Amino acid sequence: MSEPDTRQAIKDIALDLLVRNGYRGASFGDIAEELGITRANIHYHFGGKQALVEEVLEDYAQVTLVALRQVWSTENSSLGDKIEAMIGVSRKRFQHFNAAGESGQPWSLISRLRQDADLLSAKGRQMLDHFGSELLAIFAAALSTAAERGELAPNAQPDDAALILAAIADNAAPITLTEGGFERLETIYRGLKRMIEKS
């Protein structure tokens, strides 16, 4: 296999296992077996586990933030439409993880790795923090614009609403998913929408 193919294949499997099982649960042995290569080969390409996870995290954060900025860009769509788009993104992610077998929940890689922060490199931890600030900034900007446009309900304050949305979005598999499946997450977003949006 050519060099970039193998590197990418390793990162793909690693992402999947990291999201499902966390830092400790994504072993080089499992990744290697899945790909039919040896553990040492992963070391050859990435050096060590922290370095591999850093790269996976980097890619994930970049792709995710781009997608979120797209959905929450303040042009063109109403606040309600943005929240509906968010539901669509979440549904897609949920279905992906359910399709791939395993009754597991669609944890966000970020919130998952935050629980293993002590095992990450300093750089890895810094990336988690950075993702958090960026995520919040995206929501804050969109809600601020929505407020200017008079799209918020009288009780809703833009900064509060941004924080709540960030908490829900970052941590997209809270209690509510264990029993109710995706429908519950959808209900949470819609409920928030009704509370935020001007009626």
Place this chain on the structure above:
Amino acid sequence: MSEPDTRQAIKDIALDLLVRNGYRGASFGDIAEELGITRANIHYHFGGKQALVEEVLEDYAQVTLVALRQVWSTENSSLGDKIEAMIGVSRKRFQHFNAAGESGQPWSLISRLRQDADLLSAKGRQMLDHFGSELLAIFAAALSTAAERGELAPNAQPDDAALILAAIADNAAPITLTEGGFERLETIYRGLKRMIEKS
């Protein structure tokens, strides 16, 4: 040490390590060292790791649900007072974990173990699910009563609000805590309160 003392001491340390480090991060070795006993002694008292975690989970769920039912009992207090009481409980838990060294976040044992669900016994998983239903039931009852009393804002629907509260409460260390500390969680609760409460 007398039998019940040792058992309880093991469970106390185990709870602390489980909340901080998750299932894999709470090793018998660490628990034993902390207490100045041997790993084998823990096996003597509990049989194995899954059994120990089951007991810790059982105790935690029971205590937590009793405390939550107390706060959210529908007599005597307004919805706003209940949310303020909830903030108080969260602050206490946050301070406990920060006082005990470690910059770690005050994860709920439940949401933490939910990420390691595959390592738990079937009984353990069932306990997680049960906790989830109970938590939601508590909020749903309180919000329903609040609605009857006319305490909700026009945009807030009681079932939606209960689900959002459950999501925040169950998962009390989302993104928002990593940078802002407890103040952010407080802001989330207060923001939700403003959106829910009749002004």
Place this chain on the structure above:
DNA sequence: TCATTTACTTACATGTAAGTAAGTAACTTG
């Protein structure tokens, strides 16, 4: 075409986890 680099594998070192079998000192009880 010979030397070097690339992309691997094999084999091993090291650390750490859970779990267990066998022994023991102290307390309990008939």
Place this chain on the structure above:
DNA sequence: CAAGTTACTTACTTACATGTAAGTAAATGA
């Protein structure tokens, strides 16, 4: 006071985890 029983410890085994050193076949390039 002799015979358990209780509450442990010691000394293992087994199973994986990351990581590394040494070797190799195939491609590359001077």
